[in-house]
Each structure stands twice: as C-alpha cells, then as structure tokens.
Amino acid sequence: MTQHQTIRSSPRSTEPLLSVRDLRVTFQRRDERAFKAVDGVSFDVRPGQTVGLVGESGCGKSVTSLAIMGLLPKRGNTVEGEAVFDGDDLLSLSPSQMRDRRGADIAMIFQDPLSSLNPVITIGRQVTEVMERHQGLSRKEATPKAAELLDRVGIPDPKARLANYPHQLSGGMRQRALIAMALACSPRLLIADEPTTALDVTIQAQILALLKELVVDTGTALVMITHDLGVVAGLCDEVNVLYGGKIVERGGRHGLFRQPRHPYTVGLLDSIPRLDAPRGEKLNPVPGSVADNLPWDSACAFAPRCSHRVDVCTREMPRWDGDDVVGFRCFNPVGGPR
Amino acid sequence: MLRFVLRRLLQMCVVVLVLSMLLFAWLRSLPGGPVSAILGERQTPERRAALEAALGLDEPLPVQYQKFLQRVLQGEFGVSTKVLPGTDALDVFLTRLPATIELAVLALLLAVVIGIPLGYFAARRAGSAVDTTTVIFSLIGVAVPVFFTAFLLKYFFAVEWNLLPVSGRQSTGIDATRVTGLFVLDGILTREWDAAWDALKHLILPALALATIPFAVIFRITRASVLDVLDEDYVRTAEAKGLSTGVIRSRHVLRNAMLPVLTTIGLQAGGLLAGAVLTETVFSYRGVGEALATSFREKDYAVLQVLILAAAVIYVVINLLVDIAYAVIDPRIRTR
Numbered sequence: 001m002t003q004h005q006t007i008r009s010s011p012r013s014t015e016p017l018l019s020v021r022d023l024r025v026t027f028q029r030r031d032e033r034a035f036k037a038v039d040g041v042s043f044d045v046r047p048g049q050t051v052g053l054v055g056e057s058g059c060g061k062s063v064t065s066l067a068i069m070g071l072l073p074k075r076g077n078t079v080e081g082e083a084v085f086d087g088d089d090l091l092s093l094s095p096s097q098m099r100d101r102r103g104a105d106i107a108m109i110f111q112d113p114l115s116s117l118n119p120v121i122t123i124g125r126q127v128t129e130v131m132e133r134h135q136g137l138s139r140k141e142a143t144p145k146a147a148e149l150l151d152r153v154g155i156p157d158p159k160a161r162l163a164n165y166p167h168q169l170s171g172g173m174r175q176r177a178l179i180a181m182a183l184a185c186s187p188r189l190l191i192a193d194e195p196t197t198a199l200d201v202t203i204q205a206q207i208l209a210l211l212k213e214l215v216v217d218t219g220t221a222l223v224m225i226t227h228d229l230g231v232v233a234g235l236c237d238e239v240n241v242l243y244g245g246k247i248v249e250r251g252g253r254h255g256l257f258r259q260p261r262h263p264y265t266v267g268l269l270d271s272i273p274r275l276d277a278p279r280g281e282k283l284n285p286v287p288g289s290v291a292d293n294l295p296w297d298s299a300c301a302f303a304p305r306c307s308h309r310v311d312v313c314t315r316e317m318p319r320w321d322g323d324d325v326v327g328f329r330c331f332n333p334v335g336g337p338r
Numbered sequence: 339m340l341r342f343v344l345r346r347l348l349q350m351c352v353v354v355l356v357l358s359m360l361l362f363a364w365l366r367s368l369p370g371g372p373v374s375a376i377l378g379e380r381q382t383p384e385r386r387a388a389l390e391a392a393l394g395l396d397e398p399l400p401v402q403y404q405k406f407l408q409r410v411l412q413g414e415f416g417v418s419t420k421v422l423p424g425t426d427a428l429d430v431f432l433t434r435l436p437a438t439i440e441l442a443v444l445a446l447l448l449a450v451v452i453g454i455p456l457g458y459f460a461a462r463r464a465g466s467a468v469d470t471t472t473v474i475f476s477l478i479g480v481a482v483p484v485f486f487t488a489f490l491l492k493y494f495f496a497v498e499w500n501l502l503p504v505s506g507r508q509s510t511g512i513d514a515t516r517v518t519g520l521f522v523l524d525g526i527l528t529r530e531w532d533a534a535w536d537a538l539k540h541l542i543l544p545a546l547a548l549a550t551i552p553f554a555v556i557f558r559i560t561r562a563s564v565l566d567v568l569d570e571d572y573v574r575t576a577e578a579k580g581l582s583t584g585v586i587r588s589r590h591v592l593r594n595a596m597l598p599v600l601t602t603i604g605l606q607a608g609g610l611l612a613g614a615v616l617t618e619t620v621f622s623y624r625g626v627g628e629a630l631a632t633s634f635r636e637k638d639y640a641v642l643q644v645l646i647l648a649a650a651v652i653y654v655v656i657n658l659l660v661d662i663a664y665a666v667i668d669p670r671i672r673t674r
Contacts, residue, residue, distance in 0.1 A: 069578060071574060071577055071578060075465075098580075099580045099581075099582070100580060101580065102577070102578055102579065102580035103578065103579035103580035103581070104580060107578070107579075108578040110571060110574070110575060110578075112571060115570065115571040115572065116571040116572055116574070116575045117572055117575065118572040118575075118576070118589075118590055118594070119572070119594070119668070119669075119670060120593055120594060120667060120668055120669060120670075121589065121590075121593075129579065129581060129585065129589070130579045130580075130581075133579065133580060133581050133582065133585070134580065165669040165670070167669070167670050178575070181575075181579065
C-alpha cells in the first residue's frame with residue numbers, strides 16, 4: 001500500500017504530541033451490565049496535525065475526548081490505558097495537575113455553543129478568566145487581550161462584544177467566542193467535539209474555515225470529532241473511523257476517501273446525499289443502528305449491519321490489519337485483502 | 339431597568355386593588371358581621387338596623403366598597419374593638435410590625451445561612467449517606483407542624499433546662515429606650531447591651547421554630563438547583579478551562595443555581611412577615627401573627643382588615659424585590 005504512504009501528511013520522524021494507547025472507558029451503572037463505551041482505542045496526534053475521529057452517535061468518539069481531558073464524571077466510570085501528552089500520562093495525573101493542563105496546553109470546544117456558555121456572565125469575563133487562571137494576568141491586563149482574541153476569531157466590534165452576554169450573540173458568534181476562549185492561552189492541542197453540529201450550514205463552513213486558518217497560523221494540533229465526513233474531508237490529515245468503541249479504519253484523508261476498505265466506512269461515504277444524484281433518488285443509510293451491535297470479544301460488532309458479512313464475522317473478533325498510519329479491522333474488506 | 343421596575347410597580351397596584359375587592363367581599367360575607375360583634379347576638383332588629391344605618395351597612399355594596407376604598411386610601415381603617423380597644427387599627431398593626439420583622443428576619447437568616455450551604459454540600463455528594471441523611475431531616479422539617487416544634491423547643495430549652503425565656507419579647511424589669519421598635523436593634527443603637535441581649539434571648543426559640551420550614555424548603559430547592567446546574571454544559575466548559583474549583587463553584591455553579599432559590603426565599607419571607615400566627619401564639623410573642631389570631635377570634639374587623647391588606651401589600655412588595663434581584667443576577671431577564 002505504497003499509495004497511502006506517499007500521501008502521509010506529517011513526517012514520521014516527529015514525536016507525537018499526544019499518544020493515546022489502548023484507551024478503555026467502561027460505564028457501570030447500578031444494577032446494570034457494564035458498558036464498554038471505548039474499547040481499546042489507540043491513535044497519535046503530531047504537532048500541527050489535524051486528526052479526525054468519525055462515527056455515528058454512540059460510537060465512543062466524544063467519550064474518548066472527555067476521557068483524555070479528564071472531564072468524565074468520576075462516579076460509575078472506569079478509564080484505563082494511556083494518553084501520553086508531552087511525556088506525561090494525562091490519565092494518571094492528579095486532578096490539580098490536570099487542571100493546570102486544561103485550558104493552557106490542551107483546550108476543548110464543545111458542540112452546543114449556547115449551552116456551553118454561562119448565561120449570566122459576560123463574554124469578556126468568560127474569555128479573561130482563562131488568562132487570569134493560566135497566565136497570571138489581572139482582569140485589567142487580560143481585557144485588551146480578550147478583545148484581540150475576539151477580533152482574531154472574526155467577531156466584529158470586539159470591544160463592545162466583551163460586555164455582551166451569550167444570549168445577545170448569534171449562534172455562529174457564540175461558537176467563535178468559544179473558540180476564542182479555547183485559544184486564549186495558545187494551547188498546543190485543541191479538541192473540537194462536533195463544533196459545527198448545532199450551527200446552520202453557511203455558518204458551519206465559516207467556522208470550519210476559521211478553525212483551519214487558526215491551526216495553520218498557530219501550529220496547534222487539532223483533534224476533530226464529528227459524524228460528518230464532509231467536515232473530515234475538508235480539514236483532517238488523518239482520519240479514524242470509530243465503531244462500537246473501536247477504531248475500525250484509519251487512513252490519510254485522500255486514501256480513505258478514494259479507497260475505503262471497511263464496509264462501515266463505505267456505508268458512511270455512501271450515506272452522504274449527493275447534489276448531482278437524480279431527483280427523487282432514495283437516501284442510502286447504513287442499515288440498522290448501534291443497538292444491534294455484537295460484543296467485540298467474540299465477533300465483529302458491525303456484523304449484524306454489514307453487507308459484506310461472512311461466517312467468521314459472527315464468531316471471531318477481527319484483528320487490526322495495518323499499522324499506526326493506515327489500517328482496518330475487517331475479515332472481508334471492500335476491495336479484497338491487502 | 340427603570341422601565342422594568344416601573345412596569346412592575348404598575349402591575350403591583352392592580353394586584354393590590356383586586357385584592358382589596360376580594361377582601362371587602364369576604365369581610366361582608368362573614369357570618370355574624372360587625373353589628374353582632376358590637377351589639378352581641380341578642381338584640382332587637384330595630385337596634386341592629388339603627389347601627390347598620392349608622393355604619394353605612396344598609397347602602398348598596400358598590401357604594402360601600404367605594405367608601406371603604408376612600409377610607410383605606412386615607413389610612414382610616416376604624417378603631418380596634420378587641421386587640422387594643424380604642425386604638426386606631428392601623429396603629430395596632432404598626433406597633434406590632436417591628437416585633438414580627440425582628441422575628442422574621444432572624445428566622446429567615448437562620449434558614450438561608452444553614453439551608454444554602456447545606457443544600458450545596460448535599461448536592462455535591464448526591465447519593466451519599468450524608469446527602470440521604472440531610473434530605474430525610476429536611477423532609478421532617480417540612481412535615482412536622484410548626485406549633486409542635488415550637489412546643490418542643492419551649493418545653494426543653496425554656497421549661498426543662500431553663501436556658502432561654504418562655505415567652506414575650508423582653509423581660510420585665512429591663513428599662514429599654516425605644517428607637518425603632520426593633521428591640522435588638524434599639525439595644526445596639528442606644529448601647530444598652532443588656533436590653534439587646536435580653537431581646538435576642540427572647541427571639542431565639544421562636545425564630546428557631548419559625549425557621550424550620552423555610553430552612554427545609556430552601557435546602558431542598560438549593561440542592562435540586564445545584565444538581566441541575568452541575569449537569570450544565572457551561573460547567574463542563576469551565577472545567578475544560580482548568581479553572582480552580584473555587585471559581586467554578588462560586589462563579590459558574592452557585593450564581594446560576596441561586597435563581598430558583600431566590601424566588602423561594604421571597605415567598606418564604608412574605609409568609610413570615612405576614613405573621614407567624616402559630617409560633618407567635620405559642621410563645622405569646624406580641625407580633626402581627628398574634629394580633630391576627632386575636633382579631634379573627636374576637637371579630638375585631640377593623641384590625642383584621644388592616645392585617646390582611648398589609649399581608650397582601652407585603653407579598654406584592656417582596657415579589658417586586660425578588661423580580662429586581664432576578665434581573666440583577668440574570669441578564670436574560672434584564673434585556674427582555
């Protein structure tokens with residue numbers, strides 16, 4: 001598969017900034033069976049690289065990001081594995097060490113910009129509080145910097161906007177403000193969890209363009225979590241497709257889109273509505289839902305929904321076929337075995 | 339903000355006007371009525387009719403209401419017949435009000451100072467043994483009738499152990515100078531420390547009894563509200579910023595969680611100020627509640643009118659204050 005190797009976007013020589021190894025998150029609710037939300041996920045993010053985590057609702061992509069950030073509620077959740085960032089395993093840092101990292105070295109943007117902003121505090125205060133916390137600035141010193149940040153993320157009349165409350169901004173402006181808060185301390189890694197899902201389409205495009213511009217300008221590495229392959233195509237250097245808490249396919253974006261191997265990836269690509277399709281043509285969803293999943297221990301979780309299923313799929317777990325740059329997890333991949 | 343307050347003030351006037359009509363209709367429909375109260379039940383119809391004419395009770399109701407309203411606006415409610423015979427009814431209320439304010443403020447202070455931190459604490463440890471215990475205690479606080487709590491407190495602290503006075507507002511033999519009518523405050527203002535301390539000792543038991551229900555309600559609302567806010571996305575955002583626990587608690591959790599608590603405090607304050615009938619009666623504490631009980635029992639209509647109308651006005655004013663406080667905390671209301 002030399003084709004994949006030639007399009008690799010980041011040189012292999014660079015040490016990963018974030019290296020997630022065998023991450024497992026188990027939810028245990030009282031009187032219920034333990035649920036493996038994330039089941040052995042490994043991936044690397046190199047400085048300046050944009051890595052996508054793609055999958056439908058419930059595949060474990062958001063839980064992965066929250067586990068790395070240490071933001072999962074303590075009660076009823078177990079997190080195992082490693083997430084090495086800059087030499088430290090984030091999963092074994094103390095809460096106060098983690099607090100020093102969050103917002104400074106690693107920042108996060110969330111899905112719904114309205115509910116993610118505190119309704120009773122001004123935008124300015126919500127931006128300055130990060131700088132006060134991590135850069136030791138006073139509120140007075142941080143305020144002009146906050147205005148600069150709002151300006152940089154494309155909010156017009158930033159000085160006046162500092163005094164506004166979230167409900168006085170439009171959806172797109174709110175997401176820009178959240179991005180400004182995330183970038184306030186120039187983090188080396190930014191995790192964006194479905195940052196455009198709650199926005200309408202034209203605004204989505206603007207926000208994606210802004211994110212792209214910012215990561216290029218600042219050299220920030222970006223982990224992009226999305227269910228939208230369109231977002232991935234425009235933004236990511238490397239794409240990980242998640243299913244049932246495991247990575248089922250990985251590749252550079254060009255390779256993945258040109259020659260998808262896992263039937264689930266193919267299904268996701270086929271389900272994107274095409275503008276040039278004849279009128280009245282039916283949409284092409286992946287049949288079934290995540291509720292049909294088989295347990296990974298003894299089968300391929302995707303098997304019940306898979307059009308490429310063979311006998312072995314329901315008897316054995318497929319192994320990872322590939323390395324940490326390209327690969328897939330399938331007994332009967334599209335296009336035949338490698 | 340000014341427009342917001344003015345609009346609320348206007349609404350307030352309408353509410354009080356409607357309440358005055360209801361009050362008027364209710365008092366006129368009570369069995370017995372002022373004539374029986376003044377003359378007694380055994381009287382000739384002629385004498386009753388003569389008194390009715392003298393009091394204007396033979397006129398049509400709208401005319402009576404109009405005259406009633408005129409008198410009310412001039413502050414004339416008539417003369418007390420039973421509570422403080424011969425005194426102007428409004429003066430009866432005004433002399434009783436400081437006692438009730440003192441009691442209500444202390445009770446509410448206790449309820450807030452204990453209820454809010456405890457509610458927050460319980461929410462942070464939701465599901466734990468501490469949480470369950472405090473919730474059960476607060477349930478008991480709501481469920482046990484106030485007069486029972488009051489009797490228990492009185493029996494143990496005043497009678498059995500003799501730690502605090504049994505009843506009243508001030509011991510006999512204390513020569514205190516009156517400034518505001520709030521005994522504790524008077525004692526502090528005039529530096530008569532013994533008088534202030536004595537008045538405070540009289541306040542403790544009734545205030546404790548009175549505080550149980552507001553405490554339980556404030557505790558439960560705080561707990562539920564903090565639990566809601568802890569689940570909010572913006573608290574997660576604050577965590578993602580790496581802010582210190584203290585900042586997250588005070589700036590992001592408590593401020594938002596206080597909104598429903600504020601409404602509750604307002605409602606409770608209204609109830610307390612309108613008169614703690616049971617508690618004041620148990621402790622023979624001569625405040626508005628005790629006057630209300632007496633005037634109702636003895637059919638002192640003039641005083642009854644004043645007290646009910648005053649209760650309505652107090653409720654409405656406190657509601658206005660809560661609305662203003664709401665607008666101060668929540669910008670979404672201010673700019674609407």
